[in-house]
Amino acid sequence: MSREKVRSTTVVAVRGPGGVAMAADGQVTMGDTVVKGTAVKVRRLKGDRILAGFAGGVADAFTLFEKLEEKLERYPGNLTRACVELAKEWRMDRYLRRLEALLLVADRDHLFVVSGDGNVLEPDEDVAAIGSGGSFAQAAARALRTHTEMSALEIARESLLIAADICIYTNDRITVLELGADAGGGTK
Numbered sequence: 001m002s003r004e005k006v007r008s009t010t011v012v013a014v015r016g017p018g019g020v021a022m023a024a025d026g027q028v029t030m031g032d033t034v035v036k037g038t039a040v041k042v043r044r045l046k047g048d049r050i051l052a053g054f055a056g057g058v059a060d061a062f063t064l065f066e067k068l069e070e071k072l073e074r075y076p077g078n079l080t081r082a083c084v085e086l087a088k089e090w091r092m093d094r095y096l097r098r099l100e101a102l103l104l105v106a107d108r109d110h111l112f113v114v115s116g117d118g119n120v121l122e123p124d125e126d127v128a129a130i131g132s133g134g135s136f137a138q139a140a141a142r143a144l145r146t147h148t149e150m151s152a153l154e155i156a157r158e159s160l161l162i163a164a165d166i167c168i169y170t171n172d173r174i175t176v177l178e179l180g181a182d183a184g185g186g187t188k
Helices: 058-074 079-092 134-147 152-166
Strands: 006-008 010-016 019-024 028-030 033-036 042-045 050-056 101-106 111-115 127-131 175-180
Touching: 010 050, 010 101, 010 134, 010 152, 019 042, 019 050, 019 101, 019 152, 042 058, 042 175, 050 058, 050 127, 058 079, 058 101, 079 101, 079 111, 101 127, 111 127, 127 134, 134 152, 152 175
Parallel strands: none
Antiparallel strands: 006 028, 010 019, 010 127, 019 175, 028 033, 042 050, 050 101, 101 111
């Protein structure tokens, strides 16, 4: 019996003057079949001060979320160091390096894409995206950020809707989390 490749996920994060927003679609597919349409792929960490989203295997992502939370405990207030240490451990650990996922991590000051090959990438623009529809969502978010006065939350949501119209592995059941500039975040 062959394992079917699980394809899913579009996650985008946008930072702006009003804060940072992260949005993800809800679709999970196996082969050419949609097996779930309402998955939640973004979450709050560290007392609602950090947003994290994943693309890839769910069990792998939860393992990585736990590891990231451990690093955040070890390096409180230093998201950059926590992400670098996670990427180092992910790359070096015999078990972790087999995990198939990407993480998108953001706080009010930073936005990172973290991968198992040791990369911790902070984009030049305040927009990043991962997953099968990530390129579509990122392009849409960059255009909206440049040519509109929309908030980070509005841009994240709209860019996901645009990606859902293009990418067959992305749906329009979107979860958006936000960290405002002053207060805690909201869910839309």
